[in-house]
Amino acid sequence: MAISVSVENWRPLFQKRHRRYAELRAKFGPPLLPYPVHGEVSPKPADKGSGAGPPLSPGGYLELLAKRSVDLDSIFKTKCPGYWIQGSCENGHRYAKELYCGREWCLVCGEEWSATHQRRFSRWISKATQVRTMGYFVFTIPEELRSKFRTKRALSRLGHQVQELLRSYGYSRGLRRFHFFGDKSTKWHPHLNVLVDGGYLSPEKLDLIKAAYAGILGCQVVDVNYRYRRSPGEMVHTLKYVTRATFRDYSWDSRMALELRGFRNQLWWGSRLWDQEPVWSLDDLQGPVKEDLAELDSRAVESLESGICPTCGQPLYWSKVMPISVLEGMEKHALGAGYWELPPVRPPPGWESVKLLRKAGYEGPIRVETVVDLTTGEILLCGN
Numbered sequence: 001m002a003i004s005v006s007v008e009n010w011r012p013l014f015q016k017r018h019r020r021y022a023e024l025r026a027k028f029g030p031p032l033l034p035y036p037v038h039g040e041v042s043p044k045p046a047d048k049g050s051g052a053g054p055p056l057s058p059g060g061y062l063e064l065l066a067k068r069s070v071d072l073d074s075i076f077k078t079k080c081p082g083y084w085i086q087g088s089c090e091n092g093h094r095y096a097k098e099l100y101c102g103r104e105w106c107l108v109c110g111e112e113w114s115a116t117h118q119r120r121f122s123r124w125i126s127k128a129t130q131v132r133t134m135g136y137f138v139f140t141i142p143e144e145l146r147s148k149f150r151t152k153r154a155l156s157r158l159g160h161q162v163q164e165l166l167r168s169y170g171y172s173r174g175l176r177r178f179h180f181f182g183d184k185s186t187k188w189h190p191h192l193n194v195l196v197d198g199g200y201l202s203p204e205k206l207d208l209i210k211a212a213y214a215g216i217l218g219c220q221v222v223d224v225n226y227r228y229r230r231s232p233g234e235m236v237h238t239l240k241y242v243t244r245a246t247f248r249d250y251s252w253d254s255r256m257a258l259e260l261r262g263f264r265n266q267l268w269w270g271s272r273l274w275d276q277e278p279v280w281s282l283d284d285l286q287g288p289v290k291e292d293l294a295e296l297d298s299r300a301v302e303s304l305e306s307g308i309c310p311t312c313g314q315p316l317y318w319s320k321v322m323p324i325s326v327l328e329g330m331e332k333h334a335l336g337a338g339y340w341e342l343p344p345v346r347p348p349p350g351w352e353s354v355k356l357l358r359k360a361g362y363e364g365p366i367r368v369e370t371v372v373d374l375t376t377g378e379i380l381l382c383g384n
Helices: 010-028 062-068 117-126 142-150 151-166 203-217 231-244 254-259 289-293 298-305 324-328 351-359
Strands: 002-006 083-086 096-098 134-140 174-179 189-195 224-229 267-268 335-336 339-340 366-371 379-383
Touching: 010 366, 062 142, 096 324, 096 366, 117 174, 117 231, 117 267, 117 335, 134 231, 151 174, 151 189, 151 267, 174 231, 189 231, 203 224, 231 335, 298 335, 298 339, 339 351
Parallel strands: none
Antiparallel strands: 002 366, 083 096, 096 339, 134 189, 134 224, 174 189, 174 267, 335 339, 366 379
């Protein structure tokens, strides 16, 4: 006795939901969720003159919700992470992504070396391994001028101006990120951290950079600090320091907490120059720094953050949001930063033959039938 099972529709069935989701998202934006996510509530209309702007609809991911929420006093109903999504590629590789609100003042996301911190770190580590010696600039803003930098637009403009300033002095690529508060202060204190290719910097050249930065701010005296790192351990430590959260409590400046929703704070320039071979490896690390990274697969996390399967390089298609309790009972392997590798979905017999035909350039219809002998368990492939 034998049965015939067609696998010609396996791939469309596998991707149908993901394609439909992508089409609806592109046309109408992120979908509204049928249940509250992480304590989010419908925002109240903003008072005139509050600067909060019109209320925004919640999106499909916690990261988007966190950036759009205007109700900072809402009590979290679920501790991060409350939900997760599943990503899968056409080759059947599957991954789980825990969803975090991403707020720096979140009791979970704002912690040192939290999953959110690890994600920020992973986005930059592959670039850092291409830097032989790392220059580290800190551009501060005089206290009397900080009131001028209380909008996303002003901060973004300053970041771009500093970027172009450094580019004019030969720094063709770099990474930049704002810290909003100092280590021991709860007063608004934005300062820009910039990582570049650089070693020793002469006092004369640093003075020229300071003078140019003072011209941008329109003042006489500015404070620009510069140091450089030579060992992999020092560079990793600096990268962790720069990507940490500093806005640890929204009550320090609730108005700026509202203003900063949706602010892109981790940027780089020279995108075409970041495809070089690494000059050092995480395997070169020793001591506590190596121990911190022991459970983090930064290469996989960086790939997943970009929506690419770290196993085969194919695009990932993400599922709907699901409660975290569903993930807790599943078989999985930890990748770090709130990502998990799930057991792959085994493709039906004959799928490899279909892929080979496609790879060879055949674009016509393909039908593969799998004949299974239920007596012997033997599988026979017949194409027509």
